[in-house]
Each structure stands twice: as structure tokens, then as C-alpha cells.
Amino acid sequence: MSRSIQFYNRHTGALETETIYGESYLRWTYENPFGRLALNVLVKRSLFNAWYGWRMDRPGSRGKVEPFIDQYEIDMGECRRSGDSFETFNDFFYRELTAEARPIARGDGIVSLPADGRHMAIPDLSRVESIYVKGQAFELETFLGSDELAGRFSGGSVVISRLCPVDYHRFHSPVSGTLVEQREIDGSLYSVSPIALCRKVGYLWENKRVLTTIQTEAYGLVAFVAIGATCVGRIHMTRGKGARVEQGEELGYFAFGGSCVATVFEKSRIALEPDLVENSSRETEVYAKMGDRLGTAVER
Template identity: 30%
Template structure:
């Protein structure tokens, strides 16, 4: 019963019309009335924000806020991989030979997530990391590594919630939601940075236009809380032993190392 109720609820709130209406509201001056209560309910750390709370004129401006310069130091180790977002590490695991990952007891097809068998093939037996952003988190996405962008593409239409309930009861949000995939090559090995929308159609905006990414550099932002999935080729990445599941993490903090 709970499963059916939750699926019905997210269906009603994720059609294109309702998504557009919610998006229009968050961009309106009227939404500014909710900013103080939103900041309080979600315990937003105002001391980190680039601007004072009163300077944000809409909820969306608060969602996509920037932080003060230097507030997120980037791990300096040459071969380190950093968290691209402020988030909760929800799951870490191995991509199976059948091109699948298991998150919260639910199986997802990497082939479906990336849109093709060819794209998924290179990640067989590699590692995946799921990073969930709540409405309270900083919503800008930074590059976890330095490397050359070899491909970038988008897939999906609707955007179901990707919180714990969404992962458990939603219709495979990690592989069906609107998502923007950036594939980066480092020393001949690929990393896929899968940015998954959580609400609104096309809720992911690119801010980086060059062919080369530098570790820690901003590359995009979410218009609402969401999830980033990192996929690494086999023998390309080693998880830092300090990483646990679940675990809070911030942009710039080390999650592992690229193997030489």
C-alpha cells in the first residue's frame, strides 16, 4: 500500500505541467516569502553563503547559491578524486558483469542509465558512488578530477524524487530521470559523472563550456536537490578507506585515488 501511495504521489507531482508550475513559482518574487522559513527548516548554513539571506529575491536564487571564496578547500594530492558535491554518500559498490548496480536493495541498469550498451561496456567491474543532495545542500557541482571531456549527453524526461523513499519506491529514478552525463578521460581511463534531476524537467544547468575540466572547478548546478552518480572503469579508482555508507561529505574532500 505504501509503495502504491508513494508512486501515485510522485506521479502527480512530476508531470510536465506541475513541474513547470513549481519551477515558475520558485523563480517568482512571491517565493521569496518562503525563504526565511525554508532556511530555518533545512538548517542552511548562512555563514558559508556568498550573500546575505535577504539578498536572495527568489527561492531558486537560494537553491543555486554560491559559497564564499575558499570555503571548500580542494584536496591537493595529485591523484586524488574529490567529492563533486556537498551530499550524503548513499551507496558504493561494484558494477556487475551484467552492467548493473544495486542501490538500497534496488537494481539499476548502467546500460539504461547511460543510454547504450557501448557506453556501459567500459565500466564493467568498475566502482560506482551515489551522492545524494537534499534541499538543504549547496547545489553546485564541481569536477571530481582533472581530465578531458570526451563526451557529454542528456537522457530522460520526468524527474522522480531521488531521496531514500524515491530510491526505494520510485520507478528507477537513477536510470529514468532526466540526467546529464559528462564522460572524462584521465590517462586513458574514463569516469562518468551522471547528474540526475530530482524535480522539474531539465533541472540541470551547465556552467562549464570548455573541453578540459580541472579538479574542483564548477561544472554545473541543480535547480533542486538531486543526485550525482560517479562511475569508474575497472582498476581506475581506489576508494579512500575512510569512506563509509552513509556519510556526509563536502565539495573538495577526498573520496579516493586514481590508480596510476
């Protein structure tokens, strides 16, 4: 029997079991030999994902909204619009929330989480013994698509924020600064669910992604990577190169599907929150919301 996926909920202080959207399909695709054949032939391909995204943009997909809200107990009190006002499922999927729903942790040197989700931290990229499961390493050069950037972030820290389909799917800047680079890195569209990542964390750097670097005063250069996934062929960036962004300001959003963002810091620039470090050392993700504390700048 397949094991359940547990995470630590920062808001309740307890370990909880994740309700995985499409779990039976994911387990067949990534744990069954025939499923893995379908994965490589069809599921990871852009054409399949474009077709599925097209379906979620059709007016007929509107009928999926209310059942989804009910099944996954989505708190519509946080949303700027009512559940019956969305024209398509994607319109609902990348819904906007009220400012009060996600207060931003502020203060001298505080970094906030960029997205709702389940977060995994690597405090020191030069000493990665495991990620998600024992024996998996993190290939920084491939992930960033640049040897130069990889050298700059060598020995730094990364926080991987995994969004489930039930989560709020807009992502925000964890810091204030200027966007000095933004580029798309082409790739496949594997799932970023724990079912997939526990088999191969390399899906993170094999998937299509958008790299943005942010120059800051307190944290040096910060790399922010938005990662596509199965049924997420579209990563919509709402701020581009040259823009000045404030902490908590929206950077972009994902259309339908599970997805992921990663925030990378230079060496000795950030002290990560203790619950992130402690739980990640046990390959356990921490559930927290956009705007919650990620860490604090290290005094220099």
C-alpha cells in the same frame, strides 16, 4: 511506523538521522497506494515540475528564504551573499559559496567529491548485490544510455551523491580533464530521496539526466551524470563539450528540489575511501562535502 533514515557523518564520525524536507508528502506519495497513483498521473510529469520551478522563480518566493535558512540552520557564513539579497527562492537555492568554504582535497591521484550530500558507493559494478536495500541491482546500460559506454565501465566503480534541498546545489568536477561528450537523456522526474530509492533504485535511470564524460590522464575516462528529480526539471551545465576543467571547477547547478549526481570510473582505476566502502556495504550513506576525498587513483 515508518523507519527513520540514518547516514554516517564523515565530519562528526557518528550516525545521524536525516531531517527530510517534505517527509510527510514523500511518504504519502511513495508509500501510499493513492499517493503512488498521484505520482504516476501528475508528480513525475515535466509539466508539474515546470510549474513548481516557475513558482520558485517568482519574486513572491523570496519570502520563503529566511524561514528556510532558520528552519534548516543554513550556514550563511559560507555564502558569497547575505540572506536578504536574494530576489527569488531559486536565486538562494543555487547560491554560490566562498572558495574557503569548500577546500578541494588535492595531491597525487586524489579524486574529490563533486557535491555536498549523502554518498553511496559501488566498488565493483560487476558484483552488485544490493544498493540502498537488499535485492536491488544497478542497470549500467540504461543509466548511461549507451551499450558502448556500459561496456567500457563494466566492472568499474560508481559513487552516487544525493543532494537534499538543504544542501549546496552546485556540482564540481571531481577530476581534471577534458569534457569529450555531453548529452541529455530524457526521462521522468521522480524523487531521489531515500524514501523513493529504497522502494526502487531504478528511478535513477528513469529520471531526466545529463551525461558528461571526462578524459583524464590518471583515471582514464570518467563519466559524470547529473540527475534531475521532482521539482528539478532544470539541470544547468556551466561547462560543455570540449572544455578543459580542473579538479574542483564548477560543472553546473540544479534549480529547486532534491537532486543527485553520479561519478563512474573504469575498472581498477580508483580506490574508494574506506568509509565510503564500509558504510555502503551496509546500505548506509556517508555525508561529506564537495571537495572532500572520494578516493585515490590506482597505480598502473
